[in-house]
Amino acid sequence: MTTAALSSVPLSKAALFEAQAVKISARRNRLLSLPALLIIGIFGVLPLIIICVYSFLVAAPYGGVQWQFSTDAYLNFLFQRDIFDDTLQFTPDFLIIYLRSFLFAVVTTVICLLLGFPTAYFMATRPPAQRNWWVLLITIPFWSNLLVRTLAIMFIIRDEGLINNALIGLGVIDKPITMLYTNFAIQLGLLYAFLPFMVLPLYSSLEKLDFRLIEAAYDLYATRRQVLWRVIIPLSKPGIIAGCLLVFIPALGAYVTPLILGGGIHLMIGDLIAQQFGSGRNWPLGCAQALILMTAVLVALYFYVRNTSGKVQHG
Amino acid sequence: MGIAFENQLAAPQLPSRPAYGDNQTGTHLPERAGSLNGVIVPEQPGKNAIEVRGVRKVFGTGENQVAALDTVSVSIRENEFFTLLGPSGCGKTTLLRLIAGFDFPTAGEILLHGQDIAPLPPFKRPVNTVFQSYALFPHMTVAQNIGFGLEMLGKARAEIEARVAQMLKLVKMEALKARRTSEISGGQQQRVALARALAPQPKVLLLDEPLSALDYKLRKEMQIELKRLQHETGITFIFVTHDQEEALTMSDRIAVMSAGKILQVGTPRDIYDRPAERFVADFIGETNFLPGTVVSKQAGVATVKFASSATISAGYPEGFDPTGEVTLVVRPEHADLVPDPAKGTIAGTLANIVYFGTDTHYHVKLDGGGENFIVRHQNSRSSPVTYATGAKVGIQFEEDAARVLKD
Numbered sequence: 001m002t003t004a005a006l007s008s009v010p011l012s013k014a015a016l017f018e019a020q021a022v023k024i025s026a027r028r029n030r031l032l033s034l035p036a037l038l039i040i041g042i043f044g045v046l047p048l049i050i051i052c053v054y055s056f057l058v059a060a061p062y063g064g065v066q067w068q069f070s071t072d073a074y075l076n077f078l079f080q081r082d083i084f085d086d087t088l089q090f091t092p093d094f095l096i097i098y099l100r101s102f103l104f105a106v107v108t109t110v111i112c113l114l115l116g117f118p119t120a121y122f123m124a125t126r127p128p129a130q131r132n133w134w135v136l137l138i139t140i141p142f143w144s145n146l147l148v149r150t151l152a153i154m155f156i157i158r159d160e161g162l163i164n165n166a167l168i169g170l171g172v173i174d175k176p177i178t179m180l181y182t183n184f185a186i187q188l189g190l191l192y193a194f195l196p197f198m199v200l201p202l203y204s205s206l207e208k209l210d211f212r213l214i215e216a217a218y219d220l221y222a223t224r225r226q227v228l229w230r231v232i233i234p235l236s237k238p239g240i241i242a243g244c245l246l247v248f249i250p251a252l253g254a255y256v257t258p259l260i261l262g263g264g265i266h267l268m269i270g271d272l273i274a275q276q277f278g279s280g281r282n283w284p285l286g287c288a289q290a291l292i293l294m295t296a297v298l299v300a301l302y303f304y305v306r307n308t309s310g311k312v313q314h315g
Numbered sequence: 316m317g318i319a320f321e322n323q324l325a326a327p328q329l330p331s332r333p334a335y336g337d338n339q340t341g342t343h344l345p346e347r348a349g350s351l352n353g354v355i356v357p358e359q360p361g362k363n364a365i366e367v368r369g370v371r372k373v374f375g376t377g378e379n380q381v382a383a384l385d386t387v388s389v390s391i392r393e394n395e396f397f398t399l400l401g402p403s404g405c406g407k408t409t410l411l412r413l414i415a416g417f418d419f420p421t422a423g424e425i426l427l428h429g430q431d432i433a434p435l436p437p438f439k440r441p442v443n444t445v446f447q448s449y450a451l452f453p454h455m456t457v458a459q460n461i462g463f464g465l466e467m468l469g470k471a472r473a474e475i476e477a478r479v480a481q482m483l484k485l486v487k488m489e490a491l492k493a494r495r496t497s498e499i500s501g502g503q504q505q506r507v508a509l510a511r512a513l514a515p516q517p518k519v520l521l522l523d524e525p526l527s528a529l530d531y532k533l534r535k536e537m538q539i540e541l542k543r544l545q546h547e548t549g550i551t552f553i554f555v556t557h558d559q560e561e562a563l564t565m566s567d568r569i570a571v572m573s574a575g576k577i578l579q580v581g582t583p584r585d586i587y588d589r590p591a592e593r594f595v596a597d598f599i600g601e602t603n604f605l606p607g608t609v610v611s612k613q614a615g616v617a618t619v620k621f622a623s624s625a626t627i628s629a630g631y632p633e634g635f636d637p638t639g640e641v642t643l644v645v646r647p648e649h650a651d652l653v654p655d656p657a658k659g660t661i662a663g664t665l666a667n668i669v670y671f672g673t674d675t676h677y678h679v680k681l682d683g684g685g686e687n688f689i690v691r692h693q694n695s696r697s698s699p700v701t702y703a704t705g706a707k708v709g710i711q712f713e714e715d716a717a718r719v720l721k722d
Contacts, residue, residue: 215417216450218437220464221515230463234454 055287063281073288094272094289098296101269104183105252108190112198112247113240115191120202120239121232124209135203138196146193150260153189154180157261181263189257194250198243205239206232241308249297269293362428364519364551365391365414370423370433372409383409385575386423391519391553392568396545398554400562401572402598407555410572411521414553415444427518438467443512444521447528449504451496457507458483458492464515482510485544502533509541513548520545522554526561538565559599563587571595587646591632593720596644603650603688605643605661609719612637617719619643622683625660629717637719647691649716652677652708659709663688665702670694677702679710 055073057065075081078095079088123134141149156162157179164176179185209232217227233240255270264271269289276286372384384406391397399407412418414425416437425433432440443464451460461482465475483489486506491499496507505525512520522541526534542565545552556562562569563583570580571594579591590596593604607619610626617637620626631637656662666687667678674694678687688710702708 210448210450212446212448212450213452215437216444216446216452217463217467218417219415219442219444220511221438221467222463223438223467226467230467231452 051287051290055284055291057284059282059284061281063277063283065283070284073282073284074292076282076285077288077292097267097272098269098293100266101252102296104186104190104254104258104268105248107187108194108251109198109244109248111191112195113244116195116198116202116243117240120199120206123199123203124206125211131207135200138199138203141192141196147256147260149192150189150257153185153192154260157185157188180261181265183262183266185261186258186266186268189261190251190254193254193257194247197246197250201242201246202236202239205236205242209235237308241305244304245301249301252297253293362393363390363426364393364395364428365553366424366426366429367391367410367414368424368426370410370413370420370425372406372413372418373421382575384413384420387575387577388423389570389577389580391551393551394549396542396552396554396565396567398556398562398566398569399572400556400559400569400599402557405572406575407557407572408523409575411444411523411553411555414519415442415521416440441515441518442521443515443517443519444523445508445512445525447524449496449508449525449528451504451507451511453495453497455496456492457488457494457496457499460496460507461510461514463511468515478514482514485513485547486510486540501528502537505529505537506540509544513544513550516548517550519551519553522552524555524557526556527558534561541565563599571598573598589630589632590644590718590720593642593644593722596718596720601647601689601691603645603647604686605645605688605717606685607641607643609637609639609641617641619717619719621661623661627660627712627717629719630715631719632721635719635721641719642722643717644720645688645712645717647676647689648674648693649713650688650690651711651713652679652690652692652702653711654702654706654708656707656709659711661688662707662709665704665706665708668702668704677708679708 054065056069056071058068058070058072060066075088078090078092080091081087082089119138123131123138126134154161158164159176159178159180161180163179164173167173168176179188213231213235214227217231222230253270254268255274258266258268259271259274262268262271267275273286273289273293276282276289280286367387367389370384370387371382374381374383387406387410399410401407409418413420413433416432416435416439420433423433424431427440427442432442452463455463458479462475462479465478470478479492480489483492486509488503488506488510491503496504499507505528508525525541526537529537538561541552541554554562554565563586566583568580568582569586571578571586573594579586579595581589586595586599590599596602597604605621607621607627610618610620612618612631615633616628616630618626618628619641627643629643653659661681661683663679663681665677666680667676669676669678672694675692677690677692679690681688690710
């Protein structure tokens, strides 16, 4: 009895001290996360709330909003009100632009992955001293503004541009091939803009790959192709997921590239939304379109991550 | 073909390289006899599983050239537990990697059952490796790891499952088959690595210091386990280690390597009792080196005189002609202390006594100078004499204890 009572005293003291320490460290952690939470709150959540509120208001004639509840913005996304009999008619114009944008983003992601994977693998298999130089080369495009780089593409592919002039000069063609202001131009611009965002996460995950595993697979009768599909790709999945997200999401909302290279003829979602705030003077519609895009991306993301992370776990 | 190269032959990679089993030399490889259920009967008893002929491996180019292997030749017999022993950088791992196919020799041939496999990629050789780091696939379960080789060979699902179950039982890992490799201990990972390499029934299993990451007790257990597996599967094991004790206890034969060369090949007893060179004697076990002068020699036995003018007869390896000043090697357990310095062959002062539990080491500072001479006594309940540090003692040698070796 006495020994038990004696020993319980320092024990409970220690437990108390521990509980206190846990409390203090929890408080400190909260304090440390405060700046990040503030920034997310002010620049992330608050604008989102404003967009959400605006999307349920009525457009003012010269831009801005009138404080009057309405779901017209969402209805206008798929339907148009007939001027004469006030009935709703299905108009898929916006939907088509959305689908087109999704298609652009998917194609961009797939091609970036196909080009980026071998590039990243090449970089990751260089001697360590060389690798940083390769990373540097990949980041060179970031040194100048995307707008400037997109304009440069314009000068290369336009009718009197570098490519057409060269081909005509060589006598390969006698009339310039129209490339600017086409879907091809937008696709090219998107690929150019987002390829580094694929290569870098792929590289960082391939660099961590234990190449002894590749030897082990060869040793166990795996051919080069089997090594790629059964060992390298499954193990670099985190990089593939990160790269695909980093390319797909911004590509979907791309604004500058389709505006300049598509010439305003071939719209993407980003341009469509911008139009509502500019010449369209329909802020609620712009807000609704932005939210619909966000919802679509979140849903797609949810399924994508759920599927791919499941595959990583189950080999 | 025994190890199912059917699908490997169809592999599109490296079409110009012959697959193992292509019948180019005209020698037909017999079906592999027996299975893992019982002890496999060797196909060609007493024949060589691996023959390394004049293999050189040079890394780097120009000025930076390093010969990791300098014209090495060795034959490894069927069903043998063969060990490549040497300090780090001696070329033992390079030789293993050449046999596995991860590197290709600069010159020379590597024969597997008489066929040159040196130019074949690893996935066309019926040889599997247990890696030092285990190299288990982290995205697969224990069972998937073990079945990987069979799957790559294109075996039927039922056959894979049966073999994986057998392998799990062989290495006593049935309970953990669904675990990820990151969720099991180092010793268990070791067992999985073994099972994975044994599952495709390779002709030769290569083991690259597989026990070095384990703690002492587990290592001892795995040494016995490896011997058991080798016996049960009847597969030729080529084991690489820098641990001489491990090599002595496990091997049928040992090749001692240094600086890209094989210095001696023999049974553990050969290597320990009759080392061919000073390096071998020094690297394996503890050895005393004594300077002396050859007085006469006859039929492999030399009479050597010490500075103290005492003489001793010592054997020397074949093909070596000792003359003049030589170095004698004497194992610590082949010498004995006597309390009277005059009765010993050589004499000195006890400098240090080190107790090891099973035995005691007496460090004797010799009257003639030089390195301390170590005498090992096995401890028993009735050790007759006890010595104290600082005592004058004599050292006696057992018969054939001393050998004259090449420096």
